[in-house]
Amino acid sequence: MHSPIFSLSSLPTPTAVLFLIVGFQLGWISTSLLLPAWQQQYQQQEPCLSPDDPGCQRGSAISILSFSSSSVSGATTSEPGTGSEEPCNATLLLLKQQQEAILLNLQQQQAGIRRLQERVAARNSTILSEIAEPACANDTMPRVGTIHWNPKPQRFLIALCSGGQLSNRLACLRQNMLDAALMNRTLVIPTQLIDYDYDALLDLGAFDECVGPGRVITFSAYNASVRGRVRVGRYICHVHAYQTEQTCDALRLSYETRLHASFAKHEVARKRTPGPWFKYPTAEFIRKFHGDHHVIAFANMFGVGGREFRFHGRAPLVVRRECRGLLQPSRAIQEAAVGFINTFLGSRFIAIHLRRGDFFHHCIHGDGSRRAVPCYHPIQQLAHCLHLRLQALPGAVMVFVASNAGEEEMRVLSETLTTLGSPHSFVSLPPSLKGQAWAEPLLSLGLESNREVVSFLDKTICALALKFYGTSGSTYSHDIMRLREWWRDDHCEMYICPETLPSQISHIHPNLASRLLSPAQEVAGQNATLSANVSSDKNPASL
Structure with missing residues (x-):
């Protein structure tokens, strides 16, 4: 026998009935008050765009509230998409569209x-990379060919390289190698006696x-072959910016x-072209x-040559491709x-060549043609x-x-870098190599004091630096770049301050002293002015 659907035992307690009645009344009051206001506010809004629109579904909180309220008040449930649900769904659609527009705007921003x-x-990275590795002007320099060097028997070219220091003399040797190849002679490198x-x-x-x-022999080997009788048939010396007739x-x-x-x-070749260098086309040089x-002797060929006679950069054209370093x-x-x-630096280090000292006079007097070269930068710059x-x-x-900078210059350089935020450690060779374990290969040959x-x-x-x-x-820096081409396949010419003019005051007019001391300025009435000018020129603050 089936139990009745409704029985007295299933009736709620009086307290539960009371809460149920109060809840129904509150739901009816809220529905009757709020629903007309919603209808009035959004009756002008656009309807749902389509039945499939998410805002037209009956799963929202407002639709549930409307359904519950109508059920409590005894109203008949509306069909989907009609009646009192339309304003609610339109409201949801509008709010969702506004929210999506705001989110889209924020995402775009x-x-x-x-x-x-x-x-x-990316721009900062490009700038820093251009600073660290500027475009190499000589990286794409084409080789114009290879000169076949076939020395004739008993025909020699003695290289007499005396101008400048080691870098200039090595450049002189490279040029003499090309000279000997063009003339098909055996090159004799200079003797240590001279x-x-x-x-x-x-x-x-x-x-x-x-x-x-x-193709290249030492002077001692040549001297032994001629039994000490060195007879030079023709001695040619070029007079240019770095060499005079006296030298x-x-x-x-x-x-x-x-x-x-x-x-x-012996003959002297004088420069006919403007500038400090000799420029010989290959055909003219051979002729x-x-x-x-x-035996022919060339005296100090540094600064002599044409297009093929490069005094720095890639090796002369006589070098074989299998060469590992000339x-x-x-x-x-x-x-x-x-x-x-391995003792002080490790594999990741950079190196700089800071030319000071004698370079100050070179930058003032230029390349020998009395033209000033702006190449001496202040330490701060x-x-x-x-x-x-x-x-x-x-x-x-x-x-x-x-x-070759002084201790004071190096101290200012280090302190300025620390102030700028680059507290890197500076390392240099010690003043003496004696007692250094890493210098044993030189100490064993007694070369620790050879400058x-x-x-x-x-x-x-x-x-060998990174x-x-x-x-x-x-030319010291140029010679380092030459070695880097061999050992690191680095064809870039990178400088500390590339294409940056030194921040310096203008030179005093060369005739200033003569003008200040000229008799015409010592006439009566100009003594006071002259005295003021002299005192002003001597005052460093006036500069």
Whole structure:
């Protein structure tokens, strides 16, 4: 027998009935008061766009509230999409559209900000990369060919390189290699009695590998082949920015007195083109200096040559492709450089060459043509340039410095970099190599006090650095870049302050002193003015 659907035992308690009645009454009152207001407020709103629109569904809170209220009040439930539900659904649709529009606007703004930040970051990265690695002007320099060097028997060219220091003399040797190849002669490198000790400086065995056996020999080997009788058939000396007739004569006399050499003919070649350098087209060079003399001597060919005679950068065109380094440092210098790097620097370090001291006069007097060259930057300006370089290389914290700057200049440079936020450690070679374990390859040969050896050691360390920044206009920096081409395949010429003019005051007029002391200015009535001018010129504050 089935139990009745409704029985007295299933009736709620009096308290439950009371709460139920109060709830029904409150629901009816809220529905009757709020629903007309909603209808009046949104009766002008657009209807649902489609029955499938999310705002037209009957799952929202307002639709549930309307359904519950109508059920309590005994109203008949409306069909979907008609009656009292339409304003509620339109309200939901409008609110949702507004919310989506606001969210879309915010998303677009955030995306725009992100794109702007990405562009700024990319631009900053580009700027720093351009600062650290500027475009290489000589990276795409084409080779114009290879010169076949076939020396004739018993035909020699003696290289007499005496101008400048080691970098200039190595450049002179490279040019003489090209000269000897064009003239089909065997090149004789200078003797240590007149020039540097190239046996201690260079890896002489690399000559055979790079240009072929027997094409470059030492002066001692040549002297032994002629039994000490050095007879020069033609001695040619070029007078240019770095060499005068007096230096030409002095070099010839030194060979005559110290080596008992004889010179049958000596001539001076004077420059006919403007500028400090000689410029010879290849055909003119061969025509001018070709001869059948057994021995020809060129005095200091630094600064002589045309398009093929590059005094820095890539090697001469006579070099074989399998060459691993022309005019590279000796094995002892290379081993000492590696020992120093492993002791003080590690593999990730950068190197700078800061040319000071004698470079001050070079930048004032120019290249010998009395034209000033703006190449001497104040220490503060160098610090700002170097700060930009170091920012682009945050991983390289050690900085090796090859410089002839004084202690005060290096102190100001270090303090300025620290103030700018680049507290990198500076490392340089010690004043003496004695007692240094890493310098044992040089100490065993007694070369620890050889200035040229120490200078080449500086160059070798710079050439092995992760990055190198040189001093514009310095052949010392150019020679380091030459080594980097061989060892690191680095064809960039990077400088500390590229294309940045020094921040300096103007030079005083050269006739200022004569004008101040001229008799015309000592007339009566001008003494006071002259005195004021002199005192003003002597006051540093007036500058």
